[in-house]
Amino acid sequence: MLLEGSCHCHAVRFSVESHEPMPFMRCYCSICRKTAGTGGFAINLGAVNSTLKVVGREHLAVYRATLDDGRRSTGERHFCRLCGTALWLWDPTWPELVHPHAGAVDTPLPEPPSVTHMMLSSKPGWVEAHVKPGDETFDEYPEESLADWHRRHGQAF
Template identity: 40%
Template sequence: MKQLSGSCHCGAIAFTFSTHAPAPFMRCYCSICRKTSGGGGYTVNMLGQYATLKVTKGKDLTAPKDQQVLCQDRFFCPTCASILVLPYASCIDTELPKPERATHIMMGSAAKWAVPEDGERYDEYPPYSLEEWHKTHGYYVD
């Protein structure tokens, strides 16, 4: 597995986690992703191993599990409001591999103004998982 590090915009919170799938290739246009972080009308989620998540700085600033909303695995910085965990690729500080092309998912929920670049497009989910894509394209890390 590859260990990744991330942080919020102001630096008050930092974290690490491990993943088998470090290439940020799948752009999600669902309303949750779009409204919580998608300046381009989408967000890019990473496939992190939740059991490996460690908040290394600012743990006291993160909301307790019973106060988190929408998804138990999301939290944000109360100072700069960066959304930190699914995690979104935008908060990863470790250099990530650049995939050859993007896959655009949940296009059925996309804002009319969001114009995806070239790549595969799916109204909902693709017929493969993030892990399968990484294995097929040579990005999977044991």
């Protein structure tokens, strides 16, 4: 599925092919919440890095988070340096993948049959996790990948 997205000020626009476009996983970790969170969580999608096309690349900046143990994350969080919109994450550990933030995607996204709430141990008290019947919850990272979740739910595009 072709995803098209942009930052809030439209200085950066992108398109990318995604086989995992269903926004099912809500991450409550402090990095996602503070760099891209909405409602106290962020949603990342799975896409093919080689298909990423960017207009306005000169307006991009990259943030690499410091982890709790003091190490720098290998993940590169791309955002618009003009308006601050979080756009996507790329990590050299998995160079073939890119993870657009669902909040930056302008293409209508399919509605997931259930939601996976992850990193709930990092969720602040003021954030309510709207867990519905059929949703899965994890204090840390689930073992199932984005691709595996899509396959298990018959949602691979």
